[in-house]
Amino acid sequence: MLLNLFVFIVALQHLLxxxxxxxxxxxxxxxxxxxxxxxxxxxxxxxxxxxxxxxxGFLAAGLLWSLFAPADLARPLQAFFLGCVITAAIFGAATANKKILWIQGGPAMAAFLVWLFS
Incomplete structure (x- = not known):
């Protein structure tokens, strides 16, 4: 349940x-x-x-998809799309604005940690 909440927050952030x-x-x-x-x-x-x-929008769609997918598909989808968000945040911080790492990457990293330990 906690993982789904974190994934949902990251998806909402990307919709915004x-x-x-x-x-x-x-x-x-x-x-x-x-x-x-x-x-x-x-x-x-x-x-x-x-x-x-x-x-x-594609990142948000993938994260939302993971919330409705069967359990055996949900976890790999969450790992993949959270990984994409984290990678984009690292690249954005390196090339555009360091705040991106925390604003975009922070919630995704938190969600990934919950994923890792759940």
């Missing part, structure tokens, strides 16, 4: 990230990603954000 990235330009997205509203108006930036949002 998807929404922020796919609804640009918005003042909320500008604040969340520390980008000027003028820069968010650029077509290339909008395209990149929408693409990133789609990937975050």
């Amino acid at each position: 990230i998807m929404w922020l990235e796919m609804t640009v330009p918005s003042p909320r997205a500008a604040r969340a990603f520390n980008i000027s509203p003028d820069k968010l108006q650029q077509k290339e930036i909008k395209t990149l954000f929408v693409n990133q949002g789609l990937y975050n």
Whole structure:
């Protein structure tokens, strides 16, 4: 039960990230990603954000799928998708903003630890 709660929280977080990235330009997205509203108006930036949002939506979909999958499939799905989130957070921290490791990766790492010990 605790594992499912953690996985659900990570999935919700990625749905929120998807929404922020796919609804640009918005003042909320500008604040969340520390980008000027003028820069968010650029077509290339909008395209990149929408693409990133789609990937975050896929991560959320996989995590939600794991909550409804049979038990023998749920655990591998959770490990895979949590691993993807953690990997993306590490890469994002290394290439874009160090806060990503804790904001995006922190909940996924906590969920993975619960997965590991459950």
